[in-house]
Amino acid sequence: MSQLDHIRNFSIIAHIDHGKSTLSDRFIQVCGGLSDREMQAQVLDSMDIERERGITIKAQSVTLDYTARNGETYQLNFIDTPGHVDFSYEVSRSLSACEGALLVVDAAQGVEAQSVANCYTAIEQGLEVRPVLNKMDLPQADPDRVAQEIEDIIGIDATEAVRCSAKSGLNIEDVLEDLVAHVPAPEGDPDAPLQALIIDSWFDSYLGVVSLVRVKNGEIRKGDKIRLKSTGRDHGVDGVGIFTPKRKETGRLGTGEVGYIVAGIKDIHGAPVGDTIVSAKHPDTAILPGFKKVKPQVYAGLFPVSSDDFESFRDALEKLSLNDASLFFEPENSDALGFGFRCGFLGMLHMEIIQERLEREYDLDLITTAPTVIYQVLTRKGDIIEVDNPSKLPDAGTIEEMREPICEANILVPEQYLGNVISLCIEKRGVQLDMQFTGSQVALKYELPLGEVVMDFFDRIKSASRGFASLDYSFVRFQEAPLVRLDVLVNGDRVDALAVIMHRDSVRRRGAILTEKMKELIPRQMFDVAIQAAMGNQVVARTTVKALRKNVTAKCYGGDVSRKKKLLQKQKEGKKRMKQIGNVEIPQEAFLAVLRVDD
Amino acid sequence: MRQLPPLSLYVHVPWCIRKCPYCDFNSHQADESLPEQDYISALLNDLDHDLPWVQGREIQSIFFGGGTPSLLSANAYQRLFVGLRNRLRFAPDIEITLEANPGTFEAEKFAAYRDIGINRLSIGIQSFQPEQLQKLGRVHDRAQAQTAILTAQRAGFDNINLDLMHGLPGQTVADAMADLELALSFQTTHLSWYQLTIEPNTEFYKRPPRLPEDDTLWDIQEAGLRRLQALGYDHYEISAFCRNGQQARHNVNYWQFGDYLGIGAGAHGKITLQDANVIIRTQKTRLPRDYLNPDKPFLAAQHSIEPDDIGLECLMNALRLKEGILVEQFEQRTGLSLDRVAAPIARAQALGLLNVDRALYATDKGQQYLNELLALFLTD
Numbered sequence: 001m002s003q004l005d006h007i008r009n010f011s012i013i014a015h016i017d018h019g020k021s022t023l024s025d026r027f028i029q030v031c032g033g034l035s036d037r038e039m040q041a042q043v044l045d046s047m048d049i050e051r052e053r054g055i056t057i058k059a060q061s062v063t064l065d066y067t068a069r070n071g072e073t074y075q076l077n078f079i080d081t082p083g084h085v086d087f088s089y090e091v092s093r094s095l096s097a098c099e100g101a102l103l104v105v106d107a108a109q110g111v112e113a114q115s116v117a118n119c120y121t122a123i124e125q126g127l128e129v130r131p132v133l134n135k136m137d138l139p140q141a142d143p144d145r146v147a148q149e150i151e152d153i154i155g156i157d158a159t160e161a162v163r164c165s166a167k168s169g170l171n172i173e174d175v176l177e178d179l180v181a182h183v184p185a186p187e188g189d190p191d192a193p194l195q196a197l198i199i200d201s202w203f204d205s206y207l208g209v210v211s212l213v214r215v216k217n218g219e220i221r222k223g224d225k226i227r228l229k230s231t232g233r234d235h236g237v238d239g240v241g242i243f244t245p246k247r248k249e250t251g252r253l254g255t256g257e258v259g260y261i262v263a264g265i266k267d268i269h270g271a272p273v274g275d276t277i278v279s280a281k282h283p284d285t286a287i288l289p290g291f292k293k294v295k296p297q298v299y300a301g302l303f304p305v306s307s308d309d310f311e312s313f314r315d316a317l318e319k320l321s322l323n324d325a326s327l328f329f330e331p332e333n334s335d336a337l338g339f340g341f342r343c344g345f346l347g348m349l350h351m352e353i354i355q356e357r358l359e360r361e362y363d364l365d366l367i368t369t370a371p372t373v374i375y376q377v378l379t380r381k382g383d384i385i386e387v388d389n390p391s392k393l394p395d396a397g398t399i400e401e402m403r404e405p406i407c408e409a410n411i412l413v414p415e416q417y418l419g420n421v422i423s424l425c426i427e428k429r430g431v432q433l434d435m436q437f438t439g440s441q442v443a444l445k446y447e448l449p450l451g452e453v454v455m456d457f458f459d460r461i462k463s464a465s466r467g468f469a470s471l472d473y474s475f476v477r478f479q480e481a482p483l484v485r486l487d488v489l490v491n492g493d494r495v496d497a498l499a500v501i502m503h504r505d506s507v508r509r510r511g512a513i514l515t516e517k518m519k520e521l522i523p524r525q526m527f528d529v530a531i532q533a534a535m536g537n538q539v540v541a542r543t544t545v546k547a548l549r550k551n552v553t554a555k556c557y558g559g560d561v562s563r564k565k566k567l568l569q570k571q572k573e574g575k576k577r578m579k580q581i582g583n584v585e586i587p588q589e590a591f592l593a594v595l596r597v598d599d
Numbered sequence: 600m601r602q603l604p605p606l607s608l609y610v611h612v613p614w615c616i617r618k619c620p621y622c623d624f625n626s627h628q629a630d631e632s633l634p635e636q637d638y639i640s641a642l643l644n645d646l647d648h649d650l651p652w653v654q655g656r657e658i659q660s661i662f663f664g665g666g667t668p669s670l671l672s673a674n675a676y677q678r679l680f681v682g683l684r685n686r687l688r689f690a691p692d693i694e695i696t697l698e699a700n701p702g703t704f705e706a707e708k709f710a711a712y713r714d715i716g717i718n719r720l721s722i723g724i725q726s727f728q729p730e731q732l733q734k735l736g737r738v739h740d741r742a743q744a745q746t747a748i749l750t751a752q753r754a755g756f757d758n759i760n761l762d763l764m765h766g767l768p769g770q771t772v773a774d775a776m777a778d779l780e781l782a783l784s785f786q787t788t789h790l791s792w793y794q795l796t797i798e799p800n801t802e803f804y805k806r807p808p809r810l811p812e813d814d815t816l817w818d819i820q821e822a823g824l825r826r827l828q829a830l831g832y833d834h835y836e837i838s839a840f841c842r843n844g845q846q847a848r849h850n851v852n853y854w855q856f857g858d859y860l861g862i863g864a865g866a867h868g869k870i871t872l873q874d875a876n877v878i879i880r881t882q883k884t885r886l887p888r889d890y891l892n893p894d895k896p897f898l899a900a901q902h903s904i905e906p907d908d909i910g911l912e913c914l915m916n917a918l919r920l921k922e923g924i925l926v927e928q929f930e931q932r933t934g935l936s937l938d939r940v941a942a943p944i945a946r947a948q949a950l951g952l953l954n955v956d957r958a959l960y961a962t963d964k965g966q967q968y969l970n971e972l973l974a975l976f977l978t979d
Contacts, residue, residue, distance in 0.1 A: 526950075526964070526968050526971065548968070549813070549814075549817040549967070550817060550820070550967045550968065551967075551968045551969070551970045551971055552837055552966070552967065552968065552969040552970055553796070553837075553969070553970060554766075554793040554794040554795075554796050554837070554838055555791070555793040555794075555796075555838050561880075561912055561915060561916075563623075563798075564915060565908075565911070565912070565915070567970075568911075568915075568970060568973055568974050568977055569977060571970060571974055572974050572977050575974070
């Protein structure tokens with residue numbers, strides 16, 4: 001049991017690649033949380049996808065005992081946070097369990113926009129932010145410049161920032177010393193009735209729902225009866241403990257501590273993130289401030305290639321949503337693609353990850369339609385409708401006004417790429433709000449249509465700046481815009497799943513590129529396939545996939561048939577990944593062709 | 600009891616002077632001297648193991664394929680024939696084909712081949728254009744090609760096939776037609792005119808040559824077909840053309856899902872077993888040195904065709920023929936009732952790819968898109 005003043009709860013704020021995972025691995029090593037044998041690189045990223053992509057998606061925690069140079073042993077609770085812009089809502093959740101945060105900055109690269117945004121969130125939540133300059137082992141490390149940049153851009157004092165290298169192990173203990181010295185101990189009343197915040201919940205097939213909690217007041221013991229404020233239901237606590245990062249049963253969590261509880265809850269909705277846990281004996285204990293409910297930013301239709309897979313697809317989505325409260329889905333019926341689900345995602349990366357997990361972990365073959373943001377429609381009757389599916393856009397005649405979501409984007413870019421990034425913002429219909437020159441980076445503030453930003457802006461801005469520019473954005477409002485729906489017709493039939501909403505001015509250009517892309521993606525068939533892009537009844541672009549003139553294997557002497565058969569099988573496999581629309585076979589990628597019109 | 604299909608014999612000769620970059624057959628570069636006599640002994644030994652599969656049938660045709668069968672001497676073949684006749688009953692009108700390379704070294708043997716009973720030659724011309732022959736890695740030149748054909752004709756061969764490719768790297772319609780005209784000028788009875796395809800495990804696959812655009816390929820094909828039709832050639836199979844009804848009987852047996860024994864390194868066989876009521880496919884040991892090693896078995900693989908695959912495997916061959924296959928023959932040779940493939944047949948008919956009356960045969964469209972048609976018969 002730790003005294004309150006010997007507990008430190010902290011997060012790490014860092015941009016992807018700035019070394020957060022390596023640094024946290026070092027902490028675990030220094031504090032002896034895992035033996036060397038168990039130290040698999042980046043232990044905290046436990047999903048395969050996380051390790052493969054080198055990103056963190058879900059928050060996790062680890063409790064470490066650190067014996068400081070003053071001889072005292074401190075309990076350090078480190079709550080890991082995701083680094084990608086799509087998952088920034090998870091960051092604020094993690095931060096609310098902490099009194100401090102380490103701002104880890106690559107001493108060679110400098111500050112990135114998302115770290116700035118997360119840093120502000122941390123400061124707003126009253127956290128002590130301690131800058132750390134990492135990657136000091138790199139020859140191009142320039143700690144003085146980067147320290148200055150931290151002061152200029154974020155406005156916190158970086159003169160004391162520890163200079164370390166997680167990779168080489170340089171000054172790792174200094175980081176922990178700084179943390180113990182400057183991050184405040186948690187406050188709370190150990191004798192008060194229990195009050196704990198659910199930071200995250202996930203579904204474990206053996207244990208049921210496991211919740212990561214921060215105890216604010218009182219304590220939780222195994223066997224206690226607890227009540228969840230949101231559901232009003234009582235549960236007996238079956239297990240309490242910490243992650244070291246292995247799960248370790250302690251039987252108790254005291255005030256100020258961070259750990260897990262298992263309480264026989266079968267359904268993730270029974271322990272929602274942000275909920276308050278109190279003692280069933282004191283059900284009237286006040287609710288803690290929770291979290292803003294996160295809203296999906298991007299919507300797309302996902303359809304099983306084979307209609308037989310619909311039920312297993314539903315099961316898979318339900319299972320995924322157990323661990324991902326931000327995943328939204330509801331049944332959708334498309335004329336072209338049959339039964340599927342309209343899914344809401346936090347961003348494109350989130351969408352890709354979900355799609356990949358569905359295909360990989362649940363062995364589903366899926367067609368994804370072009371992602372879209374939510375548009376608002378003001379009808380002639382004065383109603384406001386939100387549209388998350390272009391094919392559901394009401395008749396043009398009934399629309400008084402179309403509105404698109406606008407976001408405020410903060411971009412940090414090294415000066416030499418400023419021109420490229422500004423051009424990109426202009427191309428995306430951005431309105432500049434601010435531009436600040438600080439150190440060697442420029443801080444840009446733009447208002448941009450969210451629809452332009454969520455699609456490929458992040459990747460485009462990265463390639464326009466050789467990977468150095470960084471981005472953070474948040475929704476601000478809906479705003480009137482001349483939006484239209486671009487339909488795609490295949491051999492005269494409108495394909496609902498291919499419709500996209502876009503700015504009127506770009507209809508012709510994008511229509512032309514889109515039909516060209518579709519032409520590249522749709523294989524030649526036994527007949528001509530006409531592809532048209534239309535706005536209402538007006539065709540704006542047209543291409544034709546000329547008929548295949550023959551498809552026959554030239555020479556085939558009976559001897560060995562297996563190769564010939566393999567060829568046919570390959571051809572058939574290819575067709576399985578295509579969807580038959582009328583009598584035209586359309587490959588999966590064609591449904592996402594609209595994403596590639598800016599390539 | 601099930602009636603057995605006709606039986607042919609395939610003999611593989613696995614050596615070439617040089618491997619061609621487009622060739623994915625089992626061929627190996629020949630050393631200075633070939634182990635001719637050892638190989639003949641091995642072939643006969645190999646055949647001895649296969650004799651139970653003959654099941655009383657006559658041999659309708661023999662095909663010596665390669666590799667380059669014309670690398671072996673007439674003497675060697677003579678000894679082989681003695682051994683074959685001791686073991687097998689030859690049909691009175693048996694067709695015996697030998698694949699020959701049109702080099703001088705080979706052409707010198709044609710008369711002797713004829714004398715020992717080989718009655719059909721298949722000459723691998725591929726192209727008459729010097730630069731194409733070079734790209735294709737052929738060891739002969741244009742003059743040798745022409746001499747070889749004339750030599751074969753003078754030796755008394757009245758049933759000669761020429762293998763000719765089109766769709767060659769950089770080829771234009773005019774180039775292809777010039778090659779075709781030259782081949783036709785020899786008035787041979789049979790022509791195998793086929794498009795170059797790049798197969799895995801070939802030099803071309805590793806370093807692909809620049810092939811003509813699809814539209815050019817199709818133009819070549821259409822121009823060639825028009826020309827062959829005008830000259831009265833019977834386009835009886837996708838890539839095979841003949842006159843005077845002189846089809847390649849050995850190949851027709853393959854296409855009609857007949858049986859064949861395969862002997863020699865890497866040879867494939869297909870046998871219907873009457874007692875077990877199954878169809879098996881066999882493959883012999885591929886590498887010549889293993890094939891010649893008395894301690895190693897000849898047979899490398901054998902499997903019976905899954906009942907679900909029999910229909911497809913039959914039609915993959917039969918629908919290449921203009922005439923297709925008689926319904927009765929289909930049922931006899933596959934051991935399946937036509938109902939077994941009723942669903943894909945219906946789909947194929949609906950798509951206008953297949954006709955069904957007394958026979959199953961591809962429509963013109965079905966011939967053109969044969970792979971689409973066959974894919975319908977694939978089971979999952």
